[in-house]
Amino acid sequence: MTTSRKSAHISAVRIAVVLFANVICFVSLAQRSSAQNLVANGDFSLGNTSFASDYNFTSINTSQNQYTVSSNPHTWNGGFLSPPTWVDHSPSADNLALLVNGSVTAGEDVWRETFVGLTANTNYTLSAWASNLAPGSAPNPVLLQFFVNGAPVGSQFTVGPGAPNWQQFGAIWNPGASTTATISIRDANTDLEPNDFALDDISVATVPEPSPAWLVVVGLLAIAPYRSALRKSHRTE
Numbered sequence: 001m002t003t004s005r006k007s008a009h010i011s012a013v014r015i016a017v018v019l020f021a022n023v024i025c026f027v028s029l030a031q032r033s034s035a036q037n038l039v040a041n042g043d044f045s046l047g048n049t050s051f052a053s054d055y056n057f058t059s060i061n062t063s064q065n066q067y068t069v070s071s072n073p074h075t076w077n078g079g080f081l082s083p084p085t086w087v088d089h090s091p092s093a094d095n096l097a098l099l100v101n102g103s104v105t106a107g108e109d110v111w112r113e114t115f116v117g118l119t120a121n122t123n124y125t126l127s128a129w130a131s132n133l134a135p136g137s138a139p140n141p142v143l144l145q146f147f148v149n150g151a152p153v154g155s156q157f158t159v160g161p162g163a164p165n166w167q168q169f170g171a172i173w174n175p176g177a178s179t180t181a182t183i184s185i186r187d188a189n190t191d192l193e194p195n196d197f198a199l200d201d202i203s204v205a206t207v208p209e210p211s212p213a214w215l216v217v218v219g220l221l222a223i224a225p226y227r228s229a230l231r232k233s234h235r236t237e
C-alpha cells in the first residue's frame with residue numbers, strides 16, 4: 001500500500017468511526033424520545049391527581065412544605081413570577097406545573113408514583129424538568145434527585161440560578177428482577193429561602209436498544225465513506 005493510499009485509508013476509517021458514533025447517538029436519542037412515558041400525569045395537565053406527595057396541597061402558599069398545581073406561581077405566592085415571564089415547560093395549552101415551596105424537613109417526597117408491570121432487567125430513563133419560581137436563587141440552590149423505593153438513584157442535580165430557567169435532570173435505572181417500584185423526587189435543600197421551584201414533564205420510560213435492522217443500516221452508512229475513498233485511491237494509483 002502506497003503512502004497516499006495509507007493516508008486515504010486512515011482518513012476514511014476516521015470518518016467512518018465518527019459517522020458511526022453520530023448515527024448511533026441519533027438513533028439512541030430518537031428511540032428514547034419515542035419510548036412511552038409511564039407517568040400518569042407527568043405534565044400536570046390533569047391537575048392535582050395521579051401522584052402522591054409528602055408536601056401539603058394548598059391553594060395559597062403560606063409556608064414551606066407546601067405545593068400546588070397551577071399555571072401562575074404569582075397567584076399562589078405574591079413573591080413568585082407570573083406569566084408570561086414564567087410559563088410551564090410543556091407545549092400543551094393548560095400551562096400547568098407542580099409548584100413547590102421546599103420543605104425544611106429532610107427526606108420528604110415532593111412527587112411520588114408507584115409503578116407496576118415494569119419490565120425486569122431493563123434500563124429506564126427517569127427524567128424531569130425544574131425551574132426556580134423567583135429570581136436570585138443562585139446562592140442557595142434547589143437540590144433535586146430521583147429516588148426508587150426510598151433509595152437515591154443517579155446524582156443530585158443543582159438547579160441553576162435565575163427564573164424561568166427550565167433545566168432537565170434525571171438518571172438511568174434498572175429494576176433488576178422486580179416489576180414494581182415507587183419512584184419519587186426529593187429536594188435536599190432544607191433552607192427556608194428561597195428554595196422555591198417548579199417541576200414539569202416528569203417521565204419514566206424504557207431505554208430501547210437499537211434493533212438489528214437499524215445496526216445493518218448504520219453499518220452500511222458508516223462504511224460508505226471508506227469504500228468511496230478506497231475506490232478513489234485505487235483510481236489514482
Ligand SMILES: [Ca+2]
Pocket residue numbers: 043044045088089090095096097200201
Ligand atoms: Ca405542564
Ligand SMILES: [Ca+2]
Pocket residue numbers: 064101102191192193194195196
Ligand atoms: Ca421557600
